[in-house]
Amino acid sequence: MLEIGVGSGRVAVPTAIAGIPVVGVDTSEAMLDLARRRAAPHGLDLTLVRADMRDLPDLGTFPLVTVPFRALLHLRDDERLPVLRSLYERLEPAGTLAFDVFHPDRLDIAETHGRWIEREAGIEERALWDEDARRLELAVRAGDVCAEMELWWTDPDGWRASLEAAGFGDVRAFGWFDRRPLAPGATDSVWTARRPTTTIRS
Ligand SMILES: C[S@@+](CC[C@H](N)C(=O)[O-])C[C@H]1O[C@@H](n2cnc3c(N)ncnc32)[C@H](O)[C@@H]1O
Numbered sequence: 001m002l003e004i005g006v007g008s009g010r011v012a013v014p015t016a017i018a019g020i021p022v023v024g025v026d027t028s029e030a031m032l033d034l035a036r037r038r039a040a041p042h043g044l045d046l047t048l049v050r051a052d053m054r055d056l057p058d059l060g061t062f063p064l065v066t067v068p069f070r071a072l073l074h075l076r077d078d079e080r081l082p083v084l085r086s087l088y089e090r091l092e093p094a095g096t097l098a099f100d101v102f103h104p105d106r107l108d109i110a111e112t113h114g115r116w117i118e119r120e121a122g123i124e125e126r127a128l129w130d131e132d133a134r135r136l137e138l139a140v141r142a143g144d145v146c147a148e149m150e151l152w153w154t155d156p157d158g159w160r161a162s163l164e165a166a167g168f169g170d171v172r173a174f175g176w177f178d179r180r181p182l183a184p185g186a187t188d189s190v191w192t193a194r195r196p197t198t199t200i201r202s
Contacts, residue, residue: 005071009035
């Protein structure tokens with residue numbers, strides 16, 4: 001399988017330990033180093049590639065492509081469709097793409113905007129939401145170290161439309177990883193979509 005935005009190997013390493021060969025892609029050498037260190041004691045079939053999902057090298061095709069922990073939110077609006085098309089091309093016929101995203105509601109935004117909130121012991125996060133642009137500037141700090149990133153969201157209708165325009169079929173949205181139904185107004189969604197055996201694209 002191919003994991004995009006593999007990060008520290010949080011998902012990829014246990015997946016490879018379970019016997020599934022994983023190719024993991026990330027732009028960050030520092031994150032790939034963490035993944036290498038996490039994988040090292042296990043002697044795994046795990047290939048780590050430094051690359052950008054917006055310009056993927058030829059990695060072959062896979063029965064499963066995943067983008068866990070909202071990594072597709074690193075894409076601007078106009079980058080979503082080209083990247084989904086490229087992920088489609090990385091799937092074998094009948095292969096599955098799986099990913100999760102968030103789409104905040106007004107309450108989320110009002111409760112968190114501009115405030116430092118401790119998410120894990122010693123790790124704080126501050127969200128600056130731009131509702132019109134659907135852009136989030138997220139700062140994360142631990143002690144003296146602070147990292148900032150921009151994320152862009154869209155609603156479930158936007159994700160479905162992009163997946164269908166990219167050629168995916170059997171598009172399914174869930175409210176969480178336990179496959180509960182996606183309720184109206186939900187702030188997280190988990191998606192699966194298949195590359196059909198015959199390609200039809202709008
Ligand atoms: C939220 S982390 C998810 C890490 C891992 N998948 C997990 O579930 O723990 C998102 C990852 O995406 C990577 N990333 C951000 N933009 C990227 C891009 N354009 N192409 C590939 N990876 C990217 C980041 O470096 C980061 O490691």
